[in-house]
Amino acid sequence: MMRSALAATLVVGVVSAVPASAQAPPTPPDHYALTNARIVVAPGRVIERGTVVVRDGRIVAVGERVSVPAAAIQVDASGHNVYAGLIDAASSVGLPSVVRQGGGFGRAADDEAQEVMPGREAADVWAPSDNELAQLRAAGVTTLGLAFNGGIFPGRIAAVSTGSTNRSPVLRAGIAQQVLLGRRRGGYPGTLMASIAYVKQSFYDAQHGMRARQAWERQPSGPRPDYSPDTRALEPAVTGALPVWLHGSTERELDNITRVASDLAVRNFTVVGAQEGWRRIDLLRRVGAPVIVSLEFPTANQISGRSFELHVAPVTGEDHAAARADSAAVFEARGNAGALARAGIPIALSSYGMNSPVRLRAHVRAAIDAGLSPDDALRALTVTPARLLGIESVAGTIETGKMANLVVVRGDIFDTDAPIRDVFLEGVRYQIPAPAQQQRGASARADAAAPSVTGEWVGEVDSPTGLMQFSLVIDGGGENLTGRMSSDMGSIALSGMQSGSDITLSGTWTPPGGTALAVTVTGRITGDDLRGTITAQGMSPFEITARRQTPGAAIQEVSR
Amino acid sequence: MIRRRIGRAGAGMVLTAAFALAAPVAAQDIAIRNATVITIANGTMENATVVIRDGKIAAVGRDVQIPSGIRVIDGTGRYVMPGIIDAHSHMAIEGGINEGSESVTPEVIIPVRDDDQTIYRALAGGVTSALLLHGSANTIGGQGAVIKMRWGQPADSLHFEGAHRIVKFALGENVTRASSSAPDSLRRFPKSRMGVEQTLRWWFTQAQEYAAEWQAYDARRDRNAVPPRRDLRLEALADILSGEIKVHAHSYRGDEILMLMRVAEDFGFRINTFQHVLEGYKVADEMAAHGAMASTFADNWGYKVEANDAIPHNMAIMADRGIVVSVNSDSGERVRRMYQEAAIGMKYGGMSENEALKMITLNPAMQLGVDNLVGTIEVGKQADIAIFSAHPFAPETHVEMTLVDGKVYFDRNEAMTLRKLIDGARSITTTEDDR
Amino acid sequence: MRTAALVLAALTVAAPAVLxxxxxxxxxxxxxxxxxxxxxxxxxxxxxxNVVIRDGRIEAVGPNATAAGAIEIDxxxxxxYPGMIDAFTPLGLSETGGISTMNLRSEMGEYNPHMRAVVAINVDSDMMAITRANGVTTAITAPSGGVISGQAALVNMAGWTWEDMAVKQTAAFVLNYPRQPSFRFGGGNPAAERAAGERVAGQIRELKTVLSTARAYDQQRAAGSDQTDLMYEALRPLVRGEVPALVSADTEDQIREVVEFGREFGIRVIINGGRDAWKVRDLLAQNDVPVVLGSIQSTPASDAPYDAVFAQPGVLHEAGVKFAFSTGGGANARHVPFHAALAVGYGLPKEAALRALTIWPAEMFGAADQIGTIExxxxxxxxVATGxxxxxRTQVSELFIKGRRVPMDDRQTRLYEKYNARPAGN
Incomplete structure (x- = not known):
């Protein structure tokens, strides 16, 4: 990689040659020292008070007793955490959309087909707007894995920086071949089944093309093979020289894509999407591939297996139970990343498929609330994606020699209310503007209006075996609720969140001699009354009602 | 907040049902005693017992000893018959049933999904197996899947082990339709019945050449030679030629049925089963001579021009001329009451009761290649069984229980029914009024 | 030789029936x-x-009833049984599917109360011949489309002209009550839902305006006004409560709304469809509102019990709601007793099922004085049937419509006879 000082000279030269553009790029990095910082070197490795020295775009020193070079611009980071820049392992921001308008069986699509372009490099067609980059940085994201949002062989993965300098943002191109069981609008393959056949045929063709060419090279008197750029482009993926990113989100998509991989003897692959990975833990463990998890959460109705519940569900004009069961299902979907991580499957987190990728941090927060440990979350946004993108030697941790990609946060990086103050990108400092803090104020006010839910609640479950007494002790508030539910059946530790007057708490209950069941309690607080449901895995919810016992527990409630 | 009535009311019942569902269907030996047993193979026995062990039928008869420790289902007043088999369904298919973009696509294979409610509703109608077919948009569609209604099990475990590999062909209006409505750029050959014949002949000629090319390669045993390009489409066509893949052909008119048999004969293969085959009665002798079977609608007609000459006596005439006839649903609605469809065979053309029942049991089993495994109640066969409250053709009948592989997958006592829902609601309303 | 003999035999058997x-x-x-x-x-x-039939009517029913010189039927x-009635079909208006000119069932525009199905009935429809062969002698033939589609007729499945076939030329007005498109499980687009809601509310206001105007028109005409308007003239029997309206409604809300609508305008409402009628069965019973059930051969909503459609008739019957069966289709209107059979399998008493196929629809459409029972x-x-x-499995052996002994053959039996007689090896 080019030395930064030289780059700076070049950039200045270029800039001066170009007419004044709307926004001059920031001055390239020189030399910074972040002092008095709490440094999260890597997940689980923290320097409580130390210094990071940055020069020429690299980290040159990290530690408790690092001296600040006289030439360095000193940035006081006391009261702040410094993290390695976040890596969104699969993002489509700034890429042309492969999902096209129009088309369908017997109808022409509106624009040119992009589903099959195996030789296309995401790096070559990446054109984010300045605003998109700024928003990503404001969310702490310094690096993206670029992945197209659909198609069949839409192209190859790249790793890019979210900086706005005139340097090329591309860290690596040609990282992996994207393979999706997608459809071609208005042509073959138009269905999933044809897509499966098409992907296989394409691999066989690449294999055949390679053999035919090699044979001809050996023996030029033999038949000269045809040249097809698409077939040729797939060869490295077919030989295993290039990793393959296989896309699958629902449980059956995961079944299908892994079966295709096995049929084609593809071994060097990563699974992308896996929104229902928690429903296929065994499969994912068995195939042993890392998983890039999409943090687009499916709605209750989109989750596979829905209809297994429907045929026994009661039907009425106004069925609040259904709605509550939905919220439990959604909670389970949010727990996906946590479930995969706990199962020992290497995961990276991504905005892949999200409507609003800049909300990545909020979605990570939701995944943490649903059971992903903060360390696992951080690993899935730094170390693991760096490895999957092949940039682990320059990104993912705060270590000497790596790119100076840093996020300075007042608070925990996954606390959406904690303001990000600075983002360093290859040593370039971006100060994050204030709006984020205004939002925080608004959200703090919203929290203040929400009733307190803490205290001991005593009530009953309307179970098929009759009314059953329980006690529920809740602590905390907002996005950090904990609780314990006790009854004749035993005791369950719960955790969850509060949104306004609504609470959702989840935990695991192991019946005597049985296997563990996920249990979710949802409810609405009105003063000292709680009404809601309790749902055990795979069952329809039961109603609960409870009253707060602890005297004075409600006094924290803020009146409007 | 209004206290929800029915949801709460239903809780007990719903729980029972949910348990029945959530708990893996247990493998347990079962005896059904004192029932009227319609064996299909050996007549109908009254006051008979069926013993099921390890998922298979272990004993059938009047003087059968029920082993101790076994679950006993009282069959008094009930009718036990082989599980119903639907030889034409589009349920439980993932991601589209018609690869209609091209005229010949036998390389595509139906992906099965497990969470289609139709599976459950079919079970509630006594159905235990079905052939999931590709749609009829193209001359040679895709390969289907034969499944058992193992509701609640993952998609992969629905496949019926031992069944035929089956490909769907289609003739007539549907396959030519895409040509007329599509924009110029997407119109595809053929657009007439004449073109359908030539499409078949062209592709099978290609397939013959492809097979020959591979044969030559294999015969050379030359390690250095580059193998021919593997073509999944031609490979599937070659498998059709060799009889490895069986053909089920969507068809309506007598002319096209005859045409397809002649084309197949020219290329040395057989049409296993004509689907719909509404004018099969016009060429029944030719079908019998060819060795084709028939899977038809009981009495659907008039829904398009090529269905104008459909007659409900079709089943009877074809059966009479020696063709193995089944009646199918082709619908998530009819699959729930296929016993009604079979009864129509007795109404028109005078089929016997057993012949009519065969059309939803043994005959479709033959068409799916599973007649050695299911389709009758005989010792050694898989215990796929439907238990009816009355004779399956009687108007007052309904399905009480459905077993697949000897396991109870549907039990009306445990299912959520309209009456249970209403009764539950009533009892709760009363409680509230009392308060 | 043998072949020729067979052909001859077949011809002699088939020919008279054809004629x-x-x-x-x-x-x-x-x-x-x-x-x-x-x-x-x-x-x-x-x-x-014995049943004696003379001059198109049932003359006598009794153990000794007889008539001199009558044609004897053993x-x-x-x-x-009384001829069965399919209470909602396109019979006579629709023929082969897929061909638009054979399916001219709806007129342009939203308000067509003056369109009369009866005048467009194809007397020689194959579908009607096939329908009657199973004992279905009579059907409601209904136009479709718009808010008020037109006038449905109650017609017999045989006759020389539509006038000859009609039991009631105007049996009911077909009204498609404007309904909210369904947004299930919070489809997530509140703006679209609101817009659709406003559109539907507008349509309902328009319908109510039309009916208020019709009432005013009727009063003016009754008071001697000689200004006529074909559409409002047609609506007079509706707003006077002389002819019922078959109003489509399936969900609980829709049915409640339609019952209320009937009360508001003094219209005799028959619920058409009634998928969730069981939820409001007490309301329907109290207000004496009958239901023409939609096809029993249809699937329930995805969140309803699996037997909801089969079991509903039994539940309605217990609650005291009157109903009739309908196939909604033309080609297989002959199935209407089999729809009823499904209901019997799931709890409806047979006696009630038979009434719902005969006298109840006759009552609903004001024809109980003419048809629906054997009196x-x-x-x-x-x-006459074998069971x-x-x-x-039951075979219908004799069929009478308006006292005429209707031949039991049709397009299908003729094709059957032709091909059943095909000699082997020919």
Whole structure:
């Protein structure tokens, strides 16, 4: 990689040659020292008070007793955490959309087909707007894995920086071949089944093309093979020289894509999407591939297996139970990343498929609330994606020699209310503007209006075996609720969140001699009354009602 | 907040049902005693017992000893018959049933999904197996899947082990339709019945050449030679030629049925089963001579021009001329009451009761290649069984229980029914009024 | 030789039937069906009973009833039922599917109360011949489309002209009550839902304006005004409560709204469809609002019990709601007793099922004085069968429509006879 000082000279030269553009790029990095910082070197490795020295775009020193070079611009980071820049392992921001308008069986699509372009490099067609980059940085994201949002062989993965300098943002191109069981609008393959056949045929063709060419090279008197750029482009993926990113989100998509991989003897692959990975833990463990998890959460109705519940569900004009069961299902979907991580499957987190990728941090927060440990979350946004993108030697941790990609946060990086103050990108400092803090104020006010839910609640479950007494002790508030539910059946530790007057708490209950069941309690607080449901895995919810016992527990409630 | 009535009311019942569902269907030996047993193979026995062990039928008869420790289902007043088999369904298919973009696509294979409610509703109608077919948009569609209604099990475990590999062909209006409505750029050959014949002949000629090319390669045993390009489409066509893949052909008119048999004969293969085959009665002798079977609608007609000459006596005439006839649903609605469809065979053309029942049991089993495994109640066969409250053709009948592989997958006592829902609601309303 | 003989034999058997069918809609005359079991539909099942038919009517029913010179029909071991009624079909308006010119069932525009289905009925429709062969003698033939589609007719499945076939030329107005498109499980687009809601509210306001105007028009006409308007003239029997409206409604909300709408305008409402009628069965019973059930051969909503459609008729019956069955289709309107059979399998008493196929729809459409039971004085719409008509195995052996003995052959039996007679190896 080019030395930064030289780059700076070049950039200045270029800039001066170009007419004044709307926004001059920031001055390239020189030399910074972040002092008095709490440094999260890597997940689980923290320097409580130390210094990071940055020069020429690299980290040159990290530690408790690092001296600040006289030439360095000193940035006081006391009261702040410094993290390695976040890596969104699969993002489509700034890429042309492969999902096209129009088309369908017997109808022409509106624009040119992009589903099959195996030789296309995401790096070559990446054109984010300045605003998109700024928003990503404001969310702490310094690096993206670029992945197209659909198609069949839409192209190859790249790793890019979210900086706005005139340097090329591309860290690596040609990282992996994207393979999706997608459809071609208005042509073959138009269905999933044809897509499966098409992907296989394409691999066989690449294999055949390679053999035919090699044979001809050996023996030029033999038949000269045809040249097809698409077939040729797939060869490295077919030989295993290039990793393959296989896309699958629902449980059956995961079944299908892994079966295709096995049929084609593809071994060097990563699974992308896996929104229902928690429903296929065994499969994912068995195939042993890392998983890039999409943090687009499916709605209750989109989750596979829905209809297994429907045929026994009661039907009425106004069925609040259904709605509550939905919220439990959604909670389970949010727990996906946590479930995969706990199962020992290497995961990276991504905005892949999200409507609003800049909300990545909020979605990570939701995944943490649903059971992903903060360390696992951080690993899935730094170390693991760096490895999957092949940039682990320059990104993912705060270590000497790596790119100076840093996020300075007042608070925990996954606390959406904690303001990000600075983002360093290859040593370039971006100060994050204030709006984020205004939002925080608004959200703090919203929290203040929400009733307190803490205290001991005593009530009953309307179970098929009759009314059953329980006690529920809740602590905390907002996005950090904990609780314990006790009854004749035993005791369950719960955790969850509060949104306004609504609470959702989840935990695991192991019946005597049985296997563990996920249990979710949802409810609405009105003063000292709680009404809601309790749902055990795979069952329809039961109603609960409870009253707060602890005297004075409600006094924290803020009146409007 | 209004206290929800029915949801709460239903809780007990719903729980029972949910348990029945959530708990893996247990493998347990079962005896059904004192029932009227319609064996299909050996007549109908009254006051008979069926013993099921390890998922298979272990004993059938009047003087059968029920082993101790076994679950006993009282069959008094009930009718036990082989599980119903639907030889034409589009349920439980993932991601589209018609690869209609091209005229010949036998390389595509139906992906099965497990969470289609139709599976459950079919079970509630006594159905235990079905052939999931590709749609009829193209001359040679895709390969289907034969499944058992193992509701609640993952998609992969629905496949019926031992069944035929089956490909769907289609003739007539549907396959030519895409040509007329599509924009110029997407119109595809053929657009007439004449073109359908030539499409078949062209592709099978290609397939013959492809097979020959591979044969030559294999015969050379030359390690250095580059193998021919593997073509999944031609490979599937070659498998059709060799009889490895069986053909089920969507068809309506007598002319096209005859045409397809002649084309197949020219290329040395057989049409296993004509689907719909509404004018099969016009060429029944030719079908019998060819060795084709028939899977038809009981009495659907008039829904398009090529269905104008459909007659409900079709089943009877074809059966009479020696063709193995089944009646199918082709619908998530009819699959729930296929016993009604079979009864129509007795109404028109005078089929016997057993012949009519065969059309939803043994005959479709033959068409799916599973007649050695299911389709009758005989010792050694898989215990796929439907238990009816009355004779399956009687108007007052309904399905009480459905077993697949000897396991109870549907039990009306445990299912959520309209009456249970209403009764539950009533009892709760009363409680509230009392308060 | 043998082949030729077979062909000849087939021709001699088939030919007379063909001629009869093409010649007339039935043999005229006086008939006595002797010694049959007669389900009268009026509360009795009479054993060993004779039915006398003369001049298109049932003249007498009884163990000794007879008529001199009558054509004798042996009814021993047979069963006689009133002709069955399919309470909602396109019969006579629609023929082969997929061909637009054979399916001219709806007119342009939203308000067509003056469109009369009866005038467009194809007397020689194959579908009607096939329908009646299973004992379905009569059907509601309904136009479609718009808010008020037009006037449905109650017609017999045989006759010389539509006038001859009509039992009631205007049996009901077909009204498609504007309904909110369904947004299930919070589809997530509140703006779209709101917009759709406003559109529907506008349509309902428009419908109510039309009916208020019709009422005012009716009063003016009654007071001597001679200004006429074809559309409002047509609506007079509706707003006077003389002819019912068949109003489509499936969900609980829709049905409640339609019942209220009927009350508001003094219209006799019949719920058409009624998928969730069981949820409001008490309301329907209290207000004496009947239901023409949509096809029983249809699937329930995805969150409803699996047997919801099959079991609903039994539940409605217990609650005291009157209903009729309908196939909604033309080609297989002959299935209407099998729809009823499904309901019987899931709890409806057989007696009620038979009434819902005969006298109840006759009552709903104001034709109970003419058809629906086997009683002296009524129009002779009846059939003779080998057993229970709900049982698919039962054969219909004789069919009378308006006292004419209707031939039992149709396009299908003719094709059957032709190909069944095909000699082997030919």
């Amino acid at each position: 009869t069918a093409q010649a007339t809609p039935g043999q005229e005359g006086t008939f006595v069906i002797r010694g049959a079991t007669v389900w009268t539909g009026a509360g009795q099942t009479l054993q060993n009973t 009814g021993r071991g047979r069963f006689v 002296a004085g009524k129009v002779a719409n009846l059939f 229970d008509p709900l049982d698919i």
